[in-house]
Amino acid sequence: MLPTESKKALSFKRCIEDGDLVIVYERHDVMKPVKVSKDAVLQNRFGVYKHSDWIGKPLGTKVFSNKGKFVYLLAPTPELWTLVLSHRTQILYIADISFVVMYLEVVPGCVVLESGTGSGSLSTSLARAVAPTGHVYSFDFHEQRAVSAREDFEKTGISNLVTVEVRDIQGEGFPEKLSGLADSVFLDLPQPWLAVPSAAKMLKQDGVLCSFSPCIEQVQRTCEVLRSDFIEIRTFEVLLRTYEVKEVKMDTSSMVGESHEDNEGMRPCKRKHRSNEDVTVSQDNSSNATSVVMARPCSEARGHTGYLTFARLQCLA
Incomplete structure (x- = not known):
């Protein structure tokens, strides 16, 4: 039975408990994930913080060190997790992620297929978007990356919403058991055009596909293949100026x-x-x-990340 009927909502407890993951916030560009343990301490340039002082406090609390300096304890939301997660691969950032979630029309209850999982940045936002009754099926050909992604999803409390499998989608395609079940498909692959025919089989009628590629040559070749089964083919480049x-x-x-x-x-x-x-x-x-x-514009603003190509599965009469 496919785990698409999970009733558990994605939520964050408002009070911190022993074993929880929190984001320790010093400033907008200095944050780190910390697992709370009653016998542990956090040391940074501001002094020493006892984890035991954090337990029972609500998320968002300002906590003080032995030197009177403070940090904030925040929930591991998808936005913050994207900024602090371990980079096993190049990741998608907030501007691209928000664009993808909107144009893939991801809402609660949707079934989304993703390849590859990578560092799990997009997966985390997709999980929140489909919660509480939807599900994300994510695939990566690299076994250790898949294992690490599962561990991260456990830490952030979304493992019930995301299933990670080891599979070469370019060579094998998506599993037949998911045929016709997906509301949307996301591809982040070196040769996405190889996976387009399989993705078309996975989508429901009127389903939407998105392919992320860093090079325009990849986009051109993917669009050639998309024309066989898809309509409304559009490519975007999202540029963010901070x-x-x-x-x-x-x-x-x-x-x-x-x-x-x-x-x-x-x-x-x-x-x-x-x-x-x-x-x-x-x-x-x-x-x-x-x-x-x-x-003034930030001197280290991110420029080009990649191209996002969207297409809708053509409905056959």
Whole structure:
């Protein structure tokens, strides 16, 4: 019997218990997963934190070290897990993942097939999207990666929603037992065109397929094969631009009637009062120094990750 009827919802306990996995958050770019153990401690640059002090606290709690410094204890949501998981392969990040979940039309109760599993970044978000009654079947040809993925899904509490199998989808295709059961299929393979005919057999009528490829040549060859059984073939490249916003001190003596950039290329964000005059956020009256909020694109913003090709299975009359 296929485990598609699981009634257990994907949820996170609001209070931390011994053995739970939490995300220790220092700042937006410094986080780590930690398994809570009543006799363990966490040491970082801020001091020592006793796990025993965490137990019974609600997720989202600010906890203090022996030096009075603090971190936050957060739930291992798919968004945070994507940022802290071990990279066994190149992973999909939040921009691509959100696009995939939307365009594959994944909702609670769906059955989704995925190849390959990789580091499990997308799998985690798919599991939340299909919960509580749907299921994700993920396949990877590499046995150790599959084992590691199962262990991660156990840690994050989604193992009842994801089945991981070792299988070469390019060479063998998807298992016949899943034929006609999938609402959507996701392919992340070196030669996705080899798996397209099998994916078509797995999909329900009007089902949707997505193929992720880093090179446009892979996209072109995949689209050639898709035309046999699929319609609405579209390819997207998702580019994300992140901004850094911070408060800085500026010398206002040379800013009268002008808008200047600081040395880092950041522009001041101004607020409008009822008089419609532009004013800065705050001002130090004792000098010409003024505090203003600056915004600029992050210097290490991610660029191209890959191309997402979507297609809908053609319904036969």
